[in-house]
Amino acid sequence: MITMADPQLAVTEGALAQGVMQLRSCAILGLDGDGQINACNAGVEAIFGYSRDELCGKGFACLFSAADAGRGADRQVLERALEQNFEEMGLPMVRKDGTRFRATLMLEQVGTAQQPQVLVVVRDISEYFQTQKRVREAQEIALRAQRLDAVGKLTLGLSHDFNNLLSVIGNSLDMLAARRTGDESARRIMDIAHRAVERGTQLTRQMLAFGRGQTLVPQRSHVHDLVYGSLELYRRVCGQTIQLGVELEKDLPPISVDVGQLEAALLNLLSNSRDAMHGVGKVVLEARKQTMLVPNGHGEEAPFVCITVGDSGPGIQAEIQDSVFEPFFTTKGVGDGSGLGLSQVYGFAAQSGGTAIIGTSALGGAAISLCFPVAYATA
Ligand SMILES: Nc1ncnc2c1ncn2[C@@H]1O[C@H](COP(=O)(O)OP(=O)(O)O)[C@@H](O)[C@H]1O
Numbered sequence: 001m002i003t004m005a006d007p008q009l010a011v012t013e014g015a016l017a018q019g020v021m022q023l024r025s026c027a028i029l030g031l032d033g034d035g036q037i038n039a040c041n042a043g044v045e046a047i048f049g050y051s052r053d054e055l056c057g058k059g060f061a062c063l064f065s066a067a068d069a070g071r072g073a074d075r076q077v078l079e080r081a082l083e084q085n086f087e088e089m090g091l092p093m094v095r096k097d098g099t100r101f102r103a104t105l106m107l108e109q110v111g112t113a114q115q116p117q118v119l120v121v122v123r124d125i126s127e128y129f130q131t132q133k134r135v136r137e138a139q140e141i142a143l144r145a146q147r148l149d150a151v152g153k154l155t156l157g158l159s160h161d162f163n164n165l166l167s168v169i170g171n172s173l174d175m176l177a178a179r180r181t182g183d184e185s186a187r188r189i190m191d192i193a194h195r196a197v198e199r200g201t202q203l204t205r206q207m208l209a210f211g212r213g214q215t216l217v218p219q220r221s222h223v224h225d226l227v228y229g230s231l232e233l234y235r236r237v238c239g240q241t242i243q244l245g246v247e248l249e250k251d252l253p254p255i256s257v258d259v260g261q262l263e264a265a266l267l268n269l270l271s272n273s274r275d276a277m278h279g280v281g282k283v284v285l286e287a288r289k290q291t292m293l294v295p296n297g298h299g300e301e302a303p304f305v306c307i308t309v310g311d312s313g314p315g316i317q318a319e320i321q322d323s324v325f326e327p328f329f330t331t332k333g334v335g336d337g338s339g340l341g342l343s344q345v346y347g348f349a350a351q352s353g354g355t356a357i358i359g360t361s362a363l364g365g366a367a368i369s370l371c372f373p374v375a376y377a378t379a
Pocket residue numbers: 268272273276311313314315316324329330331332336337338339340341342343365366
């Protein structure tokens with residue numbers, strides 16, 4: 001049987017107390033009833049960056065930001081612990097160097113009514129918090145991708161059906177044209193019908209792109225070559241009244257993309273910017289290397305090259321940001337928009353192992369990025 005006078009127990013307790021004083025994974029502080037720190041363990045150094053001597057004698061408020069302390073956050077926590085004997089909460093706290101971090105605090109009243117003493121245990125949970133945040137973000141991205149994937153399957157089926165119908169119409173028109181009746185007005189009508197078939201075929205191609213049913217021919221390429229190779233075309237889409245700037249980061253690693261589809265995607269983005277700005281404003285085509293979450297929902301990160309088209313237009317309202325990648329979503333009038341531009345952009349990026357992201361441009365308008373995984377050289 002162990003009694004309090006047991007010398008063995010005294011040794012064990014002494015070792016425990018010493019261990020608690022040396023513990024670095026959490027900061028343990030003793031506060032008097034006025035919130036003055038009168039004892040602390042080695043954890044304060046690891047977590048707050050103060051030495052133990054430095055912290056003893058200071059007020060508890062020094063571990064909070066000036067704004068939080070101004071609102072009385074430190075006093076409230078202490079008072080609750082004094083009233084209820086125990087308090088547990090999550091709060092932002094501040095290190096000696098001024099950085100804020102997420103902390104959990106456990107406070108317990110261990111003194112007497114005459115001489116109150118509160119023991120505070122602080123843990124830095126910012127890493128856990130960041131991991132949770134990243135997992136949540138990854139789940140959101142995966143969920144959005146799943147939704148677009150389901151719509152994509154539907155669109156793919158539709159585009160095949162329409163393509164077959166358009167082939168039949170196109171072939172029939174070709175056969176009629178071959179008869180050469182010499183009827184000028186009939187020929188004009190057939191020309192109109194032919195153009196409609198061509199336009200329809202173009203639309204089904206975009207639907208196919210969104211449904212990831214295209215046959216892509218990826219080539220290991222450098223963004224610099226891709227952008228400057230088609231710059232003339234991009235300038236033409238922007239027109240005379242839109243200033244197009246190009247800002248490519250130096251020494252970008254190569255990516256593996258279908259060159260024709262990338263050009264189509266950038267043309268879609270530039271024409272959207274032109275429309276959003278009603279033909280007048282600034283557009284910048286940027287590319288930079290970025291570490292990003294891999295769009296597989298597991299929370300892993302990898303290097304990507306993001307090509308962004310940002311403009312000085314009105315931007316995309318938050319309420320519709322979730323919908324713009326969907327096929328047929330358009331805010332333009334009938335005949336002006338097909339709602340298939342951004343779905344081509346998204347489908348192409350996703351089929352290439354990347355993703356498309358909506359953001360805000362430094363110019364104040366929308367910024368849409370096409371992000372592709374870096375294509376490292378295979379030995
Ligand atoms: N740069 C942009 N600025 C503001 N809104 C944009 C921009 N790009 C796209 N949008 C919005 O997204 C919608 C969908 O674009 P898109 O798929 O290309 O179809 P469409 O251009 O045929 O409308 C547009 O109708 C518009 O509301």
